[in-house]
Amino acid sequence: MIRRRIGTPQAPRGFTLIEMMLAIGVLAMILAMLASSFHAIALSKVHAEGRLMVDREGRALLWQLSKELSNAVQTPYAVSHVGMLGNGHMGNGLPIDTITMSTFSAGHRRALTGMTPENSVTYNLTPNPDQPGWYLLQRSQQSGLLTSPVAEHSTVLADNVVSLHIRYFDGQRWGESWDSSSLQQGQQLPIAVAIQIQMAAPGGRVMDFATQVTVPMGIAQW
Secondary structure, three states, X not given: OOOOOOOOOOOOOOOOHHHHHHHHHHHHHHHHHHHHHHHHHHHHHHHHHHHHHHHHHHHHHHHHHHHHHHOEOOOXXXXXXXXXXXXXXXXXXXXXXXEEEEEOOEOOOOOOOOEOOOEEEEEEEEEOOOOOOOEEEEEEEEEOOOOXXXXXXXXXXXXXXXXXXXXXXXXXXXXXXXXXXXOOOOOOOOOEEEEEEEEEEHHHEEEEEEEEEXXXXXXXXX
């Protein structure tokens, strides 16, 4: 009679230390990749929202400048301290122009003329102290009918302007500056004004906004 020896069953074998370290390393790599992807998506969303905001600001600035330029005047019945004065300047290799104009804002109140009193409005750029290469776009306003200019208020419209370029069309050619006081009566306003604004957006991107405005009173002079 043959007897078989029945051995005791062996316990199941566990993971070795090396296998555990490899598994943890692979898991860490996967988590790092996922975290990097989520961060990139979140950053892209923030930049897209920021660029959308800058786009709205740029369009609003063009609309406001266009409205005031289209109502630019050189009134014949009262003293105008300025019809239009535009100066070209350069900063960081880019144009940072200024413009001052007498303007009416039509339709804001009902009067015999249908317009509000004449105002002298100035748009100019000053360096942004918190961000090198950026400028603050300021709008100042005063009564154009006062014998001595007294500033009423100044407002910062944007703090991320990189460039402001304004050109003037006299009916024959475009120029980089304009001075109504140096021109003969009847030709003191340009026929059209071209505006180009560059604004900094998130992610180091620069957004361009441009338009061309017809000056009705400038056309009426011809």
